[in-house]
Amino acid sequence: MAAPREHLTTVCGDLEGWEINGGEPGVDMMRRVTELFREAEYRDIADEKTFSVLLKILSRASHEVLNKGAELDPSLEHWLDLSAECFRCLRNACVQCARNQNTIRDVGLIEETLSLIKMFSSSSNCSESCLVAFRCGLQFLGNVAGGNQGSQNRIWNHAFPQLFLSCLSHEDEKVATYGSMVLFTCMGEDKMADFMVPANLRVAVSVITASSKRPYVDWLYLIVTDRFLRYPELLKQIYASVSHSDRVVLLEMIMSKVSDKSPLSAEELASLQEVAEFLSECFQNQCGAVLKLASSRDCDEPEAVVVVRLLDILCEMTSDSEHLTCLQSCSGLLDTVLDTLRLTHLAGKQSKNIFTSSHTASLGSDLTHAAVGFKAHLIRLIANLCYRNKENQDKIYQLDGIPLILDNCSIDDNNPFLNQWAVYTIRNLTEHNERNQGVIANLERQGLADPSVLERMGLAVEERDNKLFLRSVKKM
Structure with missing residues (x-):
């Protein structure tokens, strides 16, 4: 041979x-x-x-x-x-x-x-x-x-x-x-500036459009999560240039990356925190669109779905200590979240719609609706933003948000785990905060809240030395 x-x-x-x-x-x-x-x-x-x-x-x-x-x-x-x-x-x-x-x-x-x-x-x-x-x-x-x-x-x-x-x-x-x-393989750090040229931004936009058609192509996902996410300024331009439906695709890929919980380098963490601040701004600017779902027969109205996905990401990011601090200090975010909760809660009371509390044997009218869980996630985000943060605890007090959160302490088939998130929020609002504890205690004393609401939350009010204290009640 x-x-x-x-x-x-x-x-x-x-x-x-x-x-x-x-x-x-x-x-x-x-x-x-x-x-x-x-x-x-x-x-x-x-x-x-x-x-x-x-x-x-x-x-x-x-x-x-x-x-x-x-x-x-x-x-x-x-x-x-x-x-x-x-x-x-x-x-x-x-x-x-x-x-x-x-x-x-x-x-x-x-x-x-x-x-x-x-x-x-x-x-x-x-x-x-x-x-x-x-x-x-x-x-x-x-x-x-x-x-x-x-x-x-x-x-x-x-x-x-x-x-x-x-x-x-x-x-x-x-x-x-x-x-x-081939595109992913050749996209080194020295190539990223080429995307910032207005005429070339269409390549980045095409990646998102292609992902919407072929969500199973891993290379497209990697281009977004391992390349674009490291360059917040580029990501901002992409977000501004794509349609609402493609924004949903982009946000879902970001959500997947954030949920991955893989260790991040210092550079990656800094970039992702800048992205988090940008997404906070987007939520504040677009949150009103979710109210379209109260009257629209279309449960997947594109701009409203964008708001839902933004909220999902912010909830996930604030569940991670690496991103929590930066989002807790985002100007206007907590105010906007509370205002949105107030508006959706009011919309649900004005007419029967997806924001109306539902408690039926069938577990809600339509669990595929984009807004299912939206109010629960608003309360979850409030809880996270107030976690061991005195300034945000006090802001909820100043905005009269505690009664609103208590008013959502109920079982709602359109918002799974709403009651549990409300309990967690009250816990975070009252931790080492006597004024907020007093607000809840006085609501009980003045009869503004049904004691059964507090009981369902696993809480009770007791009086000691002419002072009211909120305490946890262990369920047998």
């Missing part, structure tokens, strides 16, 4: 023979090289001459596609199949081999590949052979760029923004997936 180097030289020599004989390179012969490059021993001995042969073949394929791309010429299928196999071969050659990545880049194969797949992206030829070649070309670019800064820069300089835009909006699922993989 021939040694690996001798074997590879023989196969590549046979492949190169087409140019001497004036024929066409065969796909089967190319497959032989592809198979060899599956083995590390062959990848390790590949040299510049090997890749120069592949460059000649790919250049010939580009020439044929350019000349016949607009025609349904049967001979074009051969060149498309050959291109796809050449890309497979190059893809294999790059696996765990930085030397091959560099050689491939140095001989010009990246530029030749990009030239060819740009033709695929703009071609009216939508045959399966064309799509397969397109997909394989993108896979090769992903492999040649993996962990290789030089290749990443070369691809970025020739593909951004237009080729990435074409891939993200492509109808073929695999093209969109592989295109987003």
Whole structure:
């Protein structure tokens, strides 16, 4: 059996023979090289001459596609199949081999590949052979760029923004997936400023739009959570540029990242805290839209759903000590949350709607409604913002919010766990705060609250030395 180097030289020599004989390179012969490059021993001995042969073949394929791309010429299928196999071969050659990545880049194969797949992206030829070649070309670019800064820069300089835009909006699922993989792989810190150019912001917007169509593509999720979230100014521009429905998609990805609870670097934490402050501002500016759900038959009114998702994220962020302090000090947030609770509570009393308390055997009229749980989450956020924060405890007192929270201490099928969150809120409002304790005690003394409400909350008021004290009651 021939040694690996001798074997590879023989196969590549046979492949190169087409140019001497004036024929066409065969796909089967190319497959032989592809198979060899599956083995590390062959990848390790590949040299510049090997890749120069592949460059000649790919250049010939580009020439044929350019000349016949607009025609349904049967001979074009051969060149498309050959291109796809050449890309497979190059893809294999790059696996765990930085030397091959560099050689491939140095001989010009990246530029030749990009030239060819740009033709695929703009071609009216939508045959399966064309799509397969397109997909394989993108896979090769992903492999040649993996962990290789030089290749990443070369691809970025020739593909951004237009080729990435074409891939993200492509109808073929695999093209969109592989295109987003190449985009993520090449998106180093030094590339992020390119997105801030107004003309290029559409690439970032296209990522969100593509995610709404293909939420299962992990590369799109990673672009948002591992790249965009580290650049709050870029995220703000994206948020301002997308539709309400795409904002929901963006917010759901942020929610997933925040809920992950993975350890964050100091830089990531600082960026996410700036994002949290921005989302707080968005909630304050848009919260009124949720009232549309009181009269709208459409339970998924886009702008209102955005407000619901913003509240979900703020609740999750304030449940984490790393973000709590920064949100507790956000100007106007607590005031807005309490005002929104007051308005939704009033809306539920004025007419029968999703904000009206419901207690039925069927557990509410429509648990799929976007606003289900909204009031409970408002109270949850109030509880978190007041957790061991005297200033916010006092603000609730000043805004006369304690009676409002007590008025929501009930079972409500439209707001699961409403009663439990209200109890937690009262606990946080009264912890080391005698004035707030006194407010609740006086509500009991003056008869403004049914004692059964406090009992359901696990609380009771007792008088000692002419003073009223709020205490916890253990349920048997």
